[in-house]
Amino acid sequence: MSSWSCRHEVKGICKKVVGAYCRPGMKGCVLVGKVKFEDGTIPPPVWPPEAEPAPGEPEEKPPSR
């Protein structure tokens, strides 16, 4: 079994899409264009409640757990 890790991910947070949760394949992710989602859309970034979205990025509520 193999695994993949992203150099931009630190404790579940994406340092490329500053401060957003790591959601592989989301808008701004290094995997955009390399993966396809079943519904054909590119998911938007989601920031933790205490984080400020990057300028120009839409805010989306974090997924419920």
Ligand code: SF4
């Ligand atoms: S969202 Fe993409 S670029 Fe960001 S840490 Fe996750 S895999 Fe890496």
